[in-house]
Amino acid sequence: xQRLVCHVDMDAFFVSVxxxxxxxxxxxxxxxxxxxxxxGVVAAASYAARKYGVHSAMPLRTAARLCPQATFVDGHPxxxxxxxxxxxxxxNRFSPLVEMASIDEAYVDLTGTERxxxxxxxxxxxxxxxxxxxxxxxxxxxxxxSRLVAKVTSDQAKPNGVLYILPGQEAxxxxxxxxxxxxxxxxxxxxxxxxxxxxxVGDLGKLAESFLASHFxxxxxxxxxxxxxxxxxxxxxSPIGSHEAAKSISHEHTFGEDTADAVQLETTLTKxxxxxxxxLREHRxxxxxIQLKLRDEDFETTTRACTLDxxxxxxxxxxxxVIGLFRKAWNGKTPIRLLGVYGGSLQQEEGQMxxxxxxRTARLRQTFRSVDHIRNRFGxxxxxxxxxxxxxxxxxxxxxxxxxxxxxxEGK
DNA sequence: TCTGGGGTCCTAGGACCC
DNA sequence: TCTGGGGTCCTAGGACCC
Numbered sequence: 221x222q223r224l225v226c227h228v229d230m231d232a233f234f235v236s237v238x239x240x241x242x243x244x245x246x247x248x249x250x251x252x253x254x255x256x257x258x259x260g261v262v263a264a265a266s267y268a269a270r271k272y273g274v275h276s277a278m279p280l281r282t283a284a285r286l287c288p289q290a291t292f293v294d295g296h297p298x299x300x301x302x303x304x305x306x307x308x309x310x311x312n313r314f315s316p317l318v319e320m321a322s323i324d325e326a327y328v329d330l331t332g333t334e335r336x337x338x339x340x341x342x343x344x345x346x347x348x349x350x351x352x353x354x355x356x357x358x359x360x361x362x363x364x365x366s367r368l369v370a371k372v373t374s375d376q377a378k379p380n381g382v383l384y385i386l387p388g389q390e391a392x393x394x395x396x397x398x399x400x401x402x403x404x405x406x407x408x409x410x411x412x413x414x415x416x417x418x419x420x421v422g423d424l425g426k427l428a429e430s431f432l433a434s435h436f437x438x439x440x441x442x443x444x445x446x447x448x449x450x451x452x453x454x455x456x457x458s459p460i461g462s463h464e465a466a467k468s469i470s471h472e473h474t475f476g477e478d479t480a481d482a483v484q485l486e487t488t489l490t491k492x493x494x495x496x497x498x499x500l501r502e503h504r505x506x507x508x509x510i511q512l513k514l515r516d517e518d519f520e521t522t523t524r525a526c527t528l529d530x531x532x533x534x535x536x537x538x539x540x541x542v543i544g545l546f547r548k549a550w551n552g553k554t555p556i557r558l559l560g561v562y563g564g565s566l567q568q569e570e571g572q573m574x575x576x577x578x579x580r581t582a583r584l585r586q587t588f589r590s591v592d593h594i595r596n597r598f599g600x601x602x603x604x605x606x607x608x609x610x611x612x613x614x615x616x617x618x619x620x621x622x623x624x625x626x627x628x629x630e631g632k
Numbered sequence: 633t634c635t636g637g638g639g640t641c642c643t644a645g646g647a648c649c650c
Numbered sequence: 651t652c653t654g655g656g657g658t659c660c661t662a663g664g665a666c667c668c
Contacts, residue, residue, distance in 0.1 A: 233668095258636095259635085260637090261635065262636095263636080263668090276668080277636090277668090279636095280635095281635095282635090285633095321668085322639090322668045323668075324668075403666090403667075404641095404665090404667085406665060406666050407665085408664085408666085409666090437643090438642090454641080455640075466639085467639085467640070468638095468640085469638095469639095470637085471638085473637090474635095509660085509661095519634080519635070521663085522662085522663090523662060524661085525661055526660095526661090527659085558636090
């Protein structure tokens with residue numbers, strides 16, 4: 221049976237959602253991601269702002285210079301997640317095989333749904349209309365025989381379009397496009413290809429695979445396959461809807477101004493550790509690898525990782541590990557721009573429940589569940605570890621956050 | 633251009649084991 | 651003692667995506 225993949229990509233998603241909450245923004249140059257003077261980058265720009273050269277990933281200050289009259293809006297992740305769920309629900313009516321590839325982008329496997337939804341283009345238009353009706357948001361839609369081609373197609377359909385590539389026409393459709401349009405080809409690969417005189421996808425097809433392999437290794441062979449529109453190898457190869465478990469959970473923070481204040485730095489690491497631990501508990505996951513990320517004033521980035529004897533989801537254990545790494549990695553002088561805390565090598569709760577767990581660790585776990593509950597009701601700032609806060613609630617919740625092997629905390 | 637925050641995947645080298 | 655060929659785990663860095 222002919223495979224039919226649909227890729228759905230929302231148009232200027234964050235901006236469009238903000239317009240629903242504030243209709244006066246409609247038609248104006250709008251930048252989502254932060255205020256004009258802030259450190260940070262553009263998360264999304266309205267089409268009116270794009271006319272001035274503003275685009276996502278651009279520094280906010282640059283955007284403000286290019287388009288001073290733009291309205292700058294802070295992002296609202298909860299709103300975007302809410303709309304993302306609505307979109308998923310609509311897509312699920314068309315096929316059980318749906319995969320959200322990001323908050324504003326999804327793949328739907330429509331293979332074999334012709335009797336239900338009609339031929340590809342009709343199905344596509346029905347989907348497009350259903351999304352618009354349910355969310356009042358525009359999207360663009362690509363239909364093709366592979367995930368890769370469907371994704372490139374939805375991009376070509378923008379804005380607010382539906383496009384179908386007939387089976388057999390994949391390579392011909394891709395050939396005139398810039399190599400940068402191939403997912404996975406970024407700035408570096410584009411530059412490397414340019415040096416070899418390769419600019420368009422069609423140029424790739426003309427080259428011997430041995431040539432590509434000699435310059436790019438395995439990646440070169442994958443590239444040749446992509447130029448033909450194949451999903452073979454790598455992420456695109458996985459079946460649609462086979463959502464895999466998270467592999468890492470992380471939080472990072474860029475300071476408004478670089479700082480070499482050890483107390484501020486370690487307080488921030490503690491806060492980030494708490495956020496990571498909270499999410500681990502929400503997902504019933506345990507992290508065995510803890511990683512620190514440092515970025516200095518020159519934008520030099522270093523990472524330091526350690527693997528624990530036992531996977532954990534406890535604030536204090538993560539904070540202790542990451543602060544240990546930090547004290548070894550930082551010279552105490554260099555101003556720091558960014559700190560990050562990562563949990564990796566994640567394990568499910570099952571299999572982790574080990575009988576050897578110390579009773580006091582089990583009590584701590586219970587304590588943290590209660591802490592999460594309070595945080596969910598009253599906000600993250602309501603309760604915190606010793607390093608970040610000094611109030612009675614924390615004292616009663618647990619003392620001695622770093623020195624776990626010490627005396628057991630008594631009750632709460 | 634003065635560069636966020638959340639992720640994924642890949643490579644490469646060293647340790648360690650058989 | 652100057653020495654092979656995996657396999658796996660761990661760490662560090664980098665490209666890329668939205």
